[in-house]
Amino acid sequence: DAMVIQNPRYQVTQFGKPVTLSCSQTLNHNVMYWYQQKSSQAPKLLFHYYDKDFNNEADTPDNFQSRRPNTSFCFLDIRSPGLGDAAMYLCATSRQRGGNTEAFFGQGTRLTVV
């Protein structure tokens, strides 16, 4: 049973056209994360929500925003996608934020920018 679900699995967007990726979870976890993974690279954390508290990584571009309307859903908005934003976007959840907390990942959304 899928616990962290990302939609769509594949997204093609035009250069500069806003795009939204979605993530939902059935685990009732407090924390939701968005990671960006470019080809042949390690995932890189963009930001996370602890409950309703938004936490941005220092080097995340302003072009990336996020919304969490309720516990189950979290969205990643890219306001003006550039070619360099083409990547796999991974959503993850965890019960708490400590370093010893297991993260559960979705299957990812592969974003292509044309």
Add this chain to the structure above:
Amino acid sequence: AQSVTQPDIHITVSEGASLELRCNYSYGATPYLFWYVQSPGQGLQLLLKYFSGDTLVQGIKGFEAEFKRSQSSFNLRKPSVHWSDAAEYFCAVGPLGSSSNTGKLIFGQGTTLQVKP
């Protein structure tokens, strides 16, 4: 700054052979340690984790890992590899102290495993 190093970018083994994937971390204290596997086009699945206690950790799919404090290593092993193990493997640390408030995982660059018939 803390970092994770996976020295081997790509490894090829024959089906049925043993496997060891290396992971070294750089951190002031013993961090929380994880191994994740990622099949092509998929998300990450947790194989195993080490927080404390017994330094030999058993995971899913027949994998195990051994924490060696003296070497700052957390190598992943499997005695007999199956073709379905072909994937990318990521070692990760969950930091301690103030950084732990982020819940941020720091990943190594990954090792791609190819399995020959």
